[in-house]
Amino acid sequence: MEKFAFLDRLTKKLGARGCSVGWNPDSQDWDLKVRRGALGEAKVQMVVEHHGGAKRLGRLAAQIKPSRSVYWVQAILALTAVTLARLGLYVPLGVVVLLAAAMWLAPINEADRLEGAIESAMEEIVAELGPAMDTRRSG
Secondary structure (H helix, E strand, C coil): CCHHHHHHHHHHHHHHCCCEEEECCCCCCCCEEEECCCCEEEEEEEEEEECCCCCEEEEEEEEEEECHHHHHHHHHHHHHHHHHHHHCCHHHHHHHHHHHHHHHHHHHHHHHHHHHHHHHHHHHHHHHHCCCCCCCCCC
16 A cells, blocks of 8 residues: 555544544645644654565654644743742642643643554554554554
């Protein structure tokens, strides 16, 4: 199976899992951009190696990171915490610290969910292609 046919199937599987998938419109270093929520995104890149005849080896990599909005919210919360601490407002500071902790953990949880969606979609495609597929993971 060629690269774009595999990526097309992956797009459909991820869409069925509630992900938003965008294809690379230009010559970026990624093929698909996948989002499942507002907290994270994955840039997926695929390479197909031709090993003669019908033999192909597909390699899929995903770079998962928080979206830019997460960094902005974290920065605003940090500045708010510093300001509240300097003003001696410790009760509101405690609330802001709890919010900051939540904004630290939520993107990690979102990245795990996104990774799981990509991995399960990929494994489902490999299973559909037949038992002759090699599903070794490197890592």
